[in-house]
Amino acid sequence: MHQTYIIYSENRDRYYIGSTSVGVAKRVERHNAGWSRSTKSGIPWVIKYVETFATKLEALAKERHIKKQKSLKVNRIRRQNLQASEGPWSVRR
Incomplete structure (x- = not known):
């Protein structure tokens, strides 16, 4: 089970x-115990979403898909903020 x-x-x-x-549940316990450097500063962590797969490959593919969607959304927001900050008097560098 993955x-x-x-x-x-x-x-x-x-x-x-x-x-x-x-x-x-065990993985989140480890995150909350400080086992992971990337999540140590965010303790405590709570579960928001879980999906189960038959293979590791499927689970990793879903993880990559979610991360890619998150990156696309963040980049879209950044572009919108950049365009909003550019007015007729702004100087491009």
């Missing part, structure tokens, strides 16, 4: 996307 999950840190107002084969 799972893709999203956890949330209220302290950092951040989401973390990952996959695991040890079970999400």
Whole structure:
């Protein structure tokens, strides 16, 4: 059994996307115990989404898909903010 999950840190107002084969509950325990450098500063983490797959390959593909969608959304927002800040008097560098 392989799972893709999203956890949330209220302290950092951040989401973390990952996959695991040890079970999400155990993995989140490890995140909250400080085992992962990338999530240590966000303790405590809470589970927001879980999807189970038959193979590791499927779970990793879903993780990559979610991360790609997140990146596309962030880039779209950045472009919109950049365009909004450019007025007729702005100087491009």
